[in-house]
Structure formats: C-alpha cells, structure tokens
Amino acid sequence: MGELDGIDPALHPAYRLCRALNAEHGKTYFLATRLLPVARRAGVHALYGFARMVDDVVDVAAADDDDGPIGSRLDALEDRLRAALGGGPTGHSESDLVLAALADATARYDIPHEYFYAFLHSMRMDVPGSPVFRSRYRTMPELAEYMYGSAAVIGLQMLPILGTTCAIDEAVGPASALGEAFQLTNFIRDMGEDLGRDRIYLPTDELAAFGVDEELLRNCRATGRVDPRLRRALAHLIAHTRAVYRTAEPGIDLLDPAVRSAMRTASVLYADILREVEDSDYRVLERRARVSRRRRVAVAAPRLATAGWSSLRARRHPASRPPLPVTD
Template sequence: MTARELNAAGITDPRLRAAYRHCRRLNARHGRTYFLATRLLPPARRPAVHALYGFARWADDIVDVPEATGDVPDPGGTPGGHHGTGAARRAAALDRLAGDLARGLAGGAGAAPVIVALADTSRRYAIDHRHFADFLTAMRSDLTVTEYAHYGELRAYMHGSAAVIGLQMLPVLGTVVPRAEAAPYAAELGVAFQLTNFLRDVGEDLDRGRIYLPQDLLAAHRVDRDLLRHCRDSGRTDPRVTAAVREFAALTRAAYRRAAPGLPMLDPVARPCIRTAFVLYGGILDAVAADGWAVLHRRAAVPRGRRALVAADGLLRVTAARLAGRRAAVRAAGHLPPFPRPEEVR
C-alpha cells in the first residue's frame, strides 16, 4: 500500500500500516477487477476496502484450499499444514479465524495482520460486527452444503456470503441518503457480483463438489450433476446445460437491475469506483455469452481493452466528482456562483 494512502487515512502506527499493506497485497493478487475499481476511490478510503477484501479473501481461501495440498492458510499469511481430513482441517482453520476475529474486534493484542486491519477499519467506520459473523457462517456452510434446492435457498446462503459484503462496504463508501435507505441496494449488488462469480466458475466449483445453480432450475432443463460432470470431463457442450446457464444469467442480470438504483445514493466521489465494478462484473456476463456459455470448460473474462476503457471512464468520473466537490466547498464559502453538478456524477 502506498504511503500516500496510509497517510491520507491517518494510519500512522507501524503495525497497522504493515497490516493494511498485507491486505492490499491480497487484493492486488487475487481480486483484479475489485482492485482496479478500488483505485478509483479517494486514497483515504482505499485501506479500509483492502482490509475488508483481505478478510473475505482469507476466509474464502480456507474454504477452497485443495484437499490434496494439506495446506490450510491462516490469517497471518502462511500455510498451516494442519493434520486431519480436509474438511476437518478447514473447519478448524475457520474456528481459529473466528476466535482471532472476536479478540481483534474486542481490542485484543496479538491478532494476525488481516484481523488487525479489519478491526481498525470496523472501529473507524462503525461497521456492524454481525456482518463478519454472518459471513463466517456462510463460509462454514460451504464445507458441508454442496447444492441448493431452489433460488430461495441460494439467496439465504448469499446473505452471509455476498449481501453482507455490500453492507460492510457501505459505511466506507458513504451515502447522500440515510444509510438504511441505501443498504438494500448495497446488499443486492453484493448478491449480483456473487451470482456472476457462480456463473463464471461453474466448472471450477463442480471440481470442488459444489453446484450453485439451483437444482430446480437445472431439473427444468433436464440437467443433473452427472450430466455436468460428463460435460466437464469430456469437454463437450450440451444444449440442456446451455439453456440452464442462460436462465441463471438472466437471474443474475435481474439482480444488477435491482441494485442499480443504489448507485446514485452513494457519495459522489465513491460512485465511479462502484460503477466501474458494476460495469466490469456485468461485462463478465457478456463474456460468458460471447464464449458460447462454455462455463464448464473455461473461465470467461472481460477483454483487457474493455477493462482499460471502463477504467479510463471511471477515472474521468472521479475527476469530475472531485472537481464538483471542490467547487461546492468553495461555493459554500461564498467565493463562487452556483455551479451545476456534472452529469457524470448524478
């Protein structure tokens, strides 16, 4: 993390600075789209986003570590190499993470870097601790739950795995309306992002034994686990699978539509960041379609040129928002006539 960001956030303690830098490295390494969008936030707010991402990333890595490696990561950034079955090892690692989190949020010393940064962010922005507990509950369910009977069940799971991420982010982003008014849209955007990941990662999740596409949706197209496994192993496509994937994509696009009204509720200087993530994640759906819905065989990605264009647009919007904010501040001091807010930051 750059010294400029840490200084802007008022983070001066050496241990805290090191912890936030650790989280930034996790974000840069694993969350390309997320990290790119975060760069559009004011520098003072970026460390908090990296801390939130770092915690979520670490818990997710604990759950998804390959059985064969025998290495379960701990929040400090090193493999654990714990003994026991894969599921038991990962469950134990989540328990340790939960204990470390509780101590860190209570102000205890000796916590791992991810928890040090997360606890500091939680205090600075008054983030409800229940969001972290709900997230860990969802992560634990991934150790035993391998499929969902219907969309309602999947939505219940995504409250903890995705919606709470949006709710954690909201205090950091800031709003121009009461936070409670914006909260449902922030939660829905978290759901939309995760549905996108589920669609993109159907093949990889199947290899982990999990199917996030609801069973009733698959059954409506005469798709079951055996057919998915056959297509994955053979490299072949099947029109029934394609139809099911297309329907899941339509459900995902509906989530984006429900989340969209929340974008204008955000602080103007935060909107370009979230809009960029909104457009890039939504672009994954277009990439999946352009790739012939072959999610069982490869991971679709937004083309690099498209990513660059969206990022450039976001940068322009950031500049416009910051200029508008400065003019508003000067105007409030009585030095400028009224200046209309640019269309870009509406």
C-alpha cells in the same frame, strides 16, 4: 493526501499487506477501489484482505493438513477475529496484520461485527464435515442463506466506508442485491471449477426445469460439448442475474457522489462476465470466462483519469472548496 493519512503509522504495514492482496487477487475489485477517494481505499483493502484470508483457509488449504482440519481453523480464526474486534492485541504474522487492519477499519467506520460472523457462517457451509455443510442447493431461497453471508454482507460492510446521501438503511437492499449479483455471476462463471470440486451452487431445480441434471453436467464437462439444454438453462440464469443487477442499480445513486463511479465501474465490469459467457457459447464447464484487459481499461480509464484529477486538485488546493464529485 495518501491512502494511509490519518491512520496510526503502526498499522501501515497491515494496511499495505491488505492492499497488496487486493492488487494481486482482486483484479476488477482492485481496479474499482482505485476509483474511490483516496481516504476511503484503505478501509476497502482491509475488508478484501480479510475475505481473501478466509477464502484461502476454505479453498486453498487441504481439508486435513498440518495445521488441522478446515473447520477447526475457521473456529480458531473466529476466536482471533472476536478478540481483535474487541480491542485485543494481535501478533505479527500476515493473518494477524490483516486482522489488525480489519479491526481498525471496523472501529473507524462503525461496521457491525455481525456481518463478519455471517460471512464465516457461509464459509462453513463450504466445509465438508461442518454441521452446516452443503454442496448442492435445490432452490433460490435455499441458496439465499449462503449468499447472504458470502455476498450480501460484503456490500453491507462497504456501505459505511462508501457513505450514502440517505439514511444507511435505505441503501441496505440495493447493496445486498449488488453483492448477490456479483456472487451469482461467480457461480455461472465458475460452474466447471465448482463441479470439479463436487459443488453445484446454481439451484438444481432451476437447472432441472430445462432438463439439466448432474449426469448431464459431468458428461458435458468430460466431452467439452455444450448441450442445448444446458445452454437454455444458463441463458435463463443469466437473465435472472441481470434482473438482480437492475435491482441493485438504483442503489448506486444513493451513495456518496464521490464513490458512484467506482461502484458503477465494478458493476459494469462484473456484469460483462455474463456477456463473455454468452460469447463463449456458454462453455463454462471447460473454461473460465474473463473480461479482457482491453475492456477493463476502456471502462475504467476515463474514470481513473477523472478520479486522479480530482485527487490532484485536492492535494494542490487543500484549503479551497471541495473538488467536484467524480462524474459518470
């Protein structure tokens, strides 16, 4: 069985493009996707392709280039998204292909459309000049609005594709928490890059509780020095993020047994970024913490082998009883 079996052949180029985007940019995400049952991977690639396309509009394009301001481009993209999700035709550009794959996956798995619009709302919060733009967040509750659309809904989009052993509503809370844990990890890892773009996502009240203000952050970034106050603030925020991971952990056992290994691998590897931050002495303002390839392989290889063996058995014995679930 291949990833595209059962999908309209006319859509195969669209799904292949989304897979290529995931492979090129996803790293940990793509590695975890390879652990999923083959039939579910294409839908996940489509979700990634769309998220990547929107990120490119917000983060890569200049604020006012030949294609127009970012806000206008997001508005145009949302119009195209609504048309595609409504069954309208798409063109042949790369972005059209991504939308075609997304619309197909959304229809096949009955993913609520509101999740995609919430994602676009949060992306507008990153766009200077937008009515909802914010470059600073004072408290965790203030940040929650942004994280719902930028992170929680990613987990919620995934649920219908992954499948659950319970009513899907029971898995919503943990799935949202896992998305938020990933996003908080990103905020810690990317603190220096974000500051260079004049953005501070980590709540300023949380930082101020340890004596960290923007002036101190910029001084540390300029000098390469890790102030003890910053070290304590980051240790606190890492502890908070690990607590969010613990909230999400029970939700993995609510998923279809065949996908648990993939999601646990993603959770372990993403949480490892926090350990890398600690091991670097919290030098997030001057370098980006990365999980080594050796570590990624050590965590994923045994599960990849098990997933591959299960897939091989399914291809060789399609009429026999279903393969045993991928175990952890």
